[in-house]
Amino acid sequence: MMWIYLLQGVGFGLAAASQPGPFQTYLISQSLSNGWRRTLPAALAPLISDGPIIALCLLVLSQVPAWMEQALYGVSGMFILYLAHGTYRSWRSGGATEPEASSTRQSVWKAALMNALSPGPYIFWTLVTGPILVTGWREAPLYGAGFLGGFYLTIVCALAGIIAVFGLAARLGPKVHHAMLGISALVLFIFGLFQISKALR
Template sequence: MLTYLIWGIGYGFAAAMQPGQFQAYLMAQTLRQGWRKTLPMIFAPLLSDGPVIVIVLLALSRLPVWWLQVLRFAGGLFALYLAAGTFRALRDFQPVQESPPSGERQNLFRAVLVNLLNPGPYLFWSLVTGPLLLAGWKVTPLYGIGLLAGFYVTIMVTLAGFIMLLSGSGKLGPRANRFLLGISGLALAAFGIFQIFSSL
């Protein structure tokens, strides 16, 4: 079980550190609302990957190739939508302030959507961790549980560290926050455009 736990930790760290839509979205939200409002979003992969794992392990191999292309296109459009919201926030930028409590649930929902509409988790689970999970589970379910536990605990801890590190940028002043917010918006737009063109 220790071997599968270590594999889960390693792959979880790699997945959390890989640049992508989700990381760019976390960056934008941290700079817009602060770490307290953004921190609950570390649970988004845990909430969104359940359906992803089921789809990948049970159905993805039986679906036509164009299905992944449709998903990639939809994810690209959603990333552009998030980028537009980031640029609107940049235009009307104000130093981080408390946002309405209702926004936390909405932000978590959007973070879950980012993962569900992003082909990255589907590819990751179909090519990397999915086969490993199945192999371990066939030996004993404990191996599979060890892999999943290591994977998701590491992802959440790493993402929390990422958010806290970004929140420290507030000490650099509003100009630094505006700059980083602009970078996150550009990153979201770039990911969206890339996904749309790669789906055609």
Template sequence: MTGRRKLGGFLFLGITIGFAAAVQPGPTQIFIISRTLTGGWRHALPLACTYLISDIPIVTVVLLILSNVPDLARDILHLAGGVFLLYLAWGAFRTFKDYDRNQSYQTQSRVQSLFKAVTINLLNPNPYLTWSLVMGPMLINAWRENPVHGISLLVGFYGMMVLTTAVIIIIFGVIRRLGPVVIRILVGVSAIALSGFGIYQIVLGIHNLTGG
């Protein structure tokens, strides 16, 4: 019974952290919402797997080095991620500026959208910090205690992240049906938000690199 309780405890812990991570506003989530608004929820639904795919190399690197992500690497990621986000913000702004209510914006394939979403998350320092400071040590301890416990933690974490992201996509897919004016406004908001995150990451990276 104790073993089952521990197993359930690690599963619940993974679910809790996964939900908190999925609903946390960030550049990846904003990009996913932007794609949902311009392409519809069916087009954007595969993006629910973004975190699962992008975290494979992140988790591998963090667990191999068994230490925190170096400050220099974090700062470089801030800069690279900021530049990439500004590029995406420009694309969203162009969609906002040239929006045609009679035109379909599903010009990018699902694979292209997924690739961009994964790239955004790979250039975001937060997953590296989360895994090096929180999830990494937790997973190692759970795995050492019992590999099944570690697997339970991972299943709860990523299962909830995928499910929650899918629900967010569907919700904004419904909002998309409110009309072209609403879509255009929300796309404009997403462009501003992406720009804000991009500028913030660049400023933070420069500040850390210069020791300001």
């Protein structure tokens, strides 16, 4: 039975990492701006932000209240627009600015904050993975731990792969790098507006 929960964790971890969204776009923009080596630690952001989210979803929420979901969309949208502005500034400067020494640490915490403000993890852990985790834990704590281990090992490795791929792609030339950075800024801007529009519905 242990392997069933482990495989489910791997499958859902891969699905969560590969689903296009503002978090993945932010990692791509950071990889283009600061290089994949400096951005790589940001792949650990879910390990920082998801603990309180899981606890909240499993211990407090039976379902995500509508008002909370709307509030999260609004705050998330504004934060994404702030990140889009930073990426746009990097694009205007040609993406050739030297990253600051503290940029790696800031990148990790910004990524963790974005994940914590996004409604996605709350809905995911309440409606999808939360019930699996609870069921496995009730059968045996080792099963629940196996599910979590498979999930986070997969999502961190997949996010690291995304960072590395786009970081290396930026070496194709300054024009390609500049274009990709501009696209990242635009996509982040669109995601921000989309989140805010959901909050206003």
